[in-house]
Amino acid sequence: MSNYKLVYFDGRGRAETIRYIFKLAGVKFEDKRYEMSDWPAVKPTIPTFQLPMLEIDGKIILQSKSMIMYLARKHNLYGKDxxxxxxxxxxxxxxxxxxxxxxxxxxxxxxxxxxxxxxxxxxxxxxxxxxxxxxxxxxxxxxxxxxxxxxxxxxxxxxxxxxxxxxxxxxxxxxxxxxxxxxxxxxxxxxxxxxxxxxxxxxxxx
Ligand SMILES: N[C@@H](CCC(=O)N[C@@H](CS)C(=O)NCC(=O)O)C(=O)O
Incomplete structure (x- = not known):
């Protein structure tokens, strides 16, 4: 089982579908939420300067829809073909x-x-x-x-x-x-x- 860390702001926004998929799949993940006041310091450390970011076993992934498609495919929420x-x-x-x-x-x-x-x-x-x-x-x-x-x-x-x-x-x-x-x-x-x-x-x- 991979180790997942989802990094976003303290909001639902573009991260909530990813949380829904993890919950439905019964997959544990760290739900890291930054306050907006943390953001100016964090932003330069993120490759795209944007969130959400997903870490899969320490590998960094950006772009919410890419995460959704990958996780949906992996957890049988992406249709039959x-x-x-x-x-x-x-x-x-x-x-x-x-x-x-x-x-x-x-x-x-x-x-x-x-x-x-x-x-x-x-x-x-x-x-x-x-x-x-x-x-x-x-x-x-x-x-x-x-x-x-x-x-x-x-x-x-x-x-x-x-x-x-x-x-x-x-x-x-x-x-x-x-x-x-x-x-x-x-x-x-x-x-x-x-x-x-x-x-x-x-x-x-x-
Ligand atoms: N296409 C990107 C868009 C990401 C995006 O716009 N993130 C916003 C929050 S929803 C953000 O990081 N805003 C802070 C900023 O751009 O400084 C995705 O879907 O992940």
Whole structure:
């Protein structure tokens, strides 16, 4: 069994899908969380100057989606073949598009700017991303059923659920007008392992 250390900020953000996979796989990992005040000193020591970073037996890996794909493949959350894996990637990439417009709000420097980006996030960006997800899920070859791909819980559903939680920070109850997606989200968070982790995980604003 490998030794895993996941390094991120004290938040869910881009790290939570990775934590979900570890929890579902029953794999122990060190959940190292830096405070934002630590970051200026830590940043130059990270090869990409960004987090999350994953250490696997001391080997350093960057890029959250690379980690998700590797761990999902390893722990049977990546479909039954390459084609399903690609369909899962398609959902992961689409859901991940929540982050850039979210960052615009997070990094706003004035209240006016924040209000403008929040309005655009709620009225344009998130509804567009959710519509794309709904339409992709409905493609016949996704065999979606209760989940996004192949009627089984995969990394696609986990990343979708993480990104909904990201969206909800600046758009509470963002799934209200998307009942089909809301049902998928509810299935993910009612998985007993995920539900237990969500009960005990650190409470953080994002
Ligand atoms: N493509 C990268 C993006 C990583 C990223 O933007 N990380 C943010 C936190 S979510 C970060 O490290 N921000 C601090 C900084 O850039 O100084 C990934 O998916 O891992």
């Amino acid at each position: 390459e084609f399903e894996g690609m369909c899962i990637d398609m959902i992961i990439d689409t859901a991940d598009d929540v982050v850039p417009p979210w960052d615009l709000i997070f990094f706003s420097t004035t209240e006016e700017e924040k209000a403008k980006h929040t309005k655009n996030f709620q009225e344009v960006e998130v509804p567009l991303i959710y519509s794309r997800l709904e339409r992709l899920r409905a493609l016949e070859h996704m065999h979606a059923g209760d989940y996004f791909v192949s009627n089984k819980l995969t990394a696609a559903d986990l990343h979708f659920a993480s990104m909904v939680e990201v969206a909800n920070v600046y758009f509470p109850n963002s799934l209200a007008k998307f009942p089909v997606l809301k049902a998928v989200f509810d299935r993910v968070v009612s998985n007993p392992v995920i539900a237990e982790w969500r009960k005990v995980r650190p409470v953080t604003p994002w």
